[in-house]
Structures are given as C-alpha cells and as structure tokens.
Amino acid sequence: MTLRFEADGVVLDIEGTTSSTGFVTDVLYPYSRKRFATLLAERGGEPDVARAVAQVRELLDAPEADLATIERALGGWLDEDRKVTPLKTLQGVIWSEGFARGDLVSHFYPDVVPVLRRWHREGLRLHVYSSGSVAAQLAWFGHTPDGDLRGLVDAFFDTENAGPKTAADSYRAITAATGLPAGRTLFLSDRPSELDAAREAGWLTVGLVRPGEPYSAQGTGDHPRADTFDEIDITTEKETP
Template sequence: MGIKAIIVDTAGTTTDFQFIKEVLFSYSEQAMPAFIANNRNDFAIANLLDDVQELAGKKDLNTDELVDLLVAWIHDDSKATAIKTLQGLIWQQGYLSGDFKGHVYADAVRMLKQWQSSGKRLYSFSSSSADAQELLFRHSDQGDISGLFYGHFDTMLGQKNDVQAYKNILNTISLRPKQVLYLSDELAELNAAREAGLNTYQIVRSDDVRQGSHPTAVDFTQVRQG
C-alpha cells in the first residue's frame, strides 16, 4: 500500500522543546497582561476567555484574575484549546515583529523536503493551534518552509493522547491508517496513533525520552518508511 502521508509532532520532534519553553512560553507569559487588557472586548478573544472561565469553573473574573489563571496554565503547559489559541495569537505578534524565529531542526527540514518532493503529503499535529504551527514553519530559522505542508492539526480534532484524534485526522485526509506515518518523541501519542492503525516512528533526540516498542530514530534522517 505504501506511505502516502507523514504527520509530524512539533515540540521535541521538529523543534527543540527548550525553544518552546524558554522562548515561546516565556514570551506569551510576559505579553499576556497587555494582550488581555487591550483585547478583552474583542469578540473572538472574549469568547476564548469565556471558554477559559468555563473550563476553570469560575465566572466573572476580572482582568488580573484572568491573567493569573492563564499564566498558571502556561506554567502547567495546559493543553486546553483556549489557552493554546491565545498563545498562538500572542506568538503571531512576536513572529511578525521579528522578536524571534521558530526553531526547526536542520535534519527535519532536509527530510521534509525530500519526502515532499517524492510525493508524500506532509502534515503537523501539535497541542499548539494550527495557526501557531504555520507561523513556526513560515518564520523558522531554516527559512520559510510552510509551503511543504498540506495542513496542520491541533486539539480541535482531539487531544494528542486520544486514539479518536488520529481517527479524526484520517477522516480529514481521507487515507487508510497504514498509508500514514506518525513521527513523535512522545510515547503516549505514539501509542494512541498506533492503536488507531497508523504507522509510527519515535524520534529520540535525548536520553530523557521515554521509549516503548516503536521503531526509533535519533533524527529524521534515520526514519525508514518501509
């Protein structure tokens, strides 16, 4: 049947997790107070903040209370769609103003280009919003590589440890499970993807990565699709 599409995780896989934590998370934490104060009455932002309060089980929070809650969620690396969407909007400001560039491993770029040129459809799947993923690849330190991707998936389709999320992706891209390869460093995600029927490969860039029974590679150049 052969692999027709490759889906890549971002943090720890295409991108150094330290960049996510030390640059992106730090930036969103520092920018959050002004962002909420300046945009709280914007319709889309107000809806996101309503979602935040509903998830937290709290109502009628003032601006300072909302900021404190959101910063706490950043520290906890909450996967809630609302905080990830808000972070993505803040990161957009940072990318467009040139405050930072997105980190992407050189080996990932090399192989993504090779796979795309051989006819593979490329996607990314992250807890960060689809827009934030597109920005990361468009404004990367390896240049604009956003054109390599057919699309980006986020938690609107389900949490990354949830088998149903991968089934939802398969329905979206209209491919059979064995036609799709998923690359990630996270064992729980790989287990969920495999349970949904996808081929899997674990990217192990450090000794800290918890491994299971998936094929492993230290970087993208070692990934075998057969």
C-alpha cells in the same frame, strides 16, 4: 539502522520531534507570559480572544472571573505546561505577531528540513499535529531560519480542530480530514502516549528520541525508534503481491 515504511502521508509532532522543547519553554513561553495582560485588556473583543476567555472561565467554573483571574490561570497553566486549548489559542495570537514582527524565529533540528523537503518532492503529503494552536504552527513554519516552510505542509491540526493528542479518536478525525488511509499514515512523535493513541487508530508510528528532551528517558515503548529523520525511509509505492 534505517526504518522503512510504505506510506502516503506523514503527520509531524513539533516539540521534541522536529524542534527543541527547550526553545519553546525558554523563549516562547516567557514571550507570551509578558503579553497576556495587554492582550486580554486591549483585544478582548476579537473573536479568538473572546472565545478563549470564555473557555478559561468555563474551565475555572467561574463565569464572572475578571481578567486578572484569567491571567493568573494562564500563568499557572504555563508553569505546569498544561496543554489547555484557550492557553494555546492566546499563545498562538501572541506568537504569530511576534514572528511577523521579527521578534521570534523558530527552531528546527538540523536533520529535519532537508528530509521534509525531500519527502515533499517525492509526493508524500505532510501534516502537522501539535498541542500548540494552528495559528502558532503556521507562524512556526512560516518564520524559520530556512525561510517559509508552510508550502511543504498540506494541513495543520491542534487540540481544537482534532482533539487531545492522547485520544485515538483525534487521529481518526485527522484521517477523515486528510482522506489518507490510516494504515498508510506515519506519525512521528517523542511521546509514547501519543504514539499509542495513533497506533490504536490504525496509524504507523515512529518515536523520536532527541538528547535532552523531556520524554527522551521514556524511550519509545514498543514503537520503532529513530534518533533523526535521516533514519526514516518512506516509499509511496505499494509493493506488488
């Protein structure tokens, strides 16, 4: 079945939507875990790292926490798959360098990239909103098996510059930043709680259900469902009354 929408822009989740969550947890998470200690010890004076360390101490309510304590906290959050901003910031730093060195190449489901290119050609404005940091998103889209896809995307949003993905105000903040009408912005995600928040902010929604993804058993609630991007048809032209 084809889902049809009138929209000016699409906002994309990554894990479970454009890309495999398993790739992130099985490849990227271990890669960052091995490098937290070195990053904290050798680059603590860099602004992004220093800010993240301060945020970890604040979350732990331990302003004097040493680097070993911070590393343990990061590892614990990683085990729990917590969407914690300082964890995502530090992972973004590590992953960006891993992608740049060629250690890492991102994953996209095979239906995604051709559709994103077509939507871009047709004038749809594409944005990304992920719990991973903007730095990680840029690295992800910049180092794919299909080349550098960053030129397809107008803007990237994360939990730091937009807010939590289950809060309607985060989607309102993205609406303000993009200038697109909420009612003509389509959000694609695999998590019903995120889709609920986007709809509360006035957005259009589609839930992606990919086999084997962590949220696939939940379905999409009362949101339209698609199994691939090929099932979504978008026109940018408004219907004439």
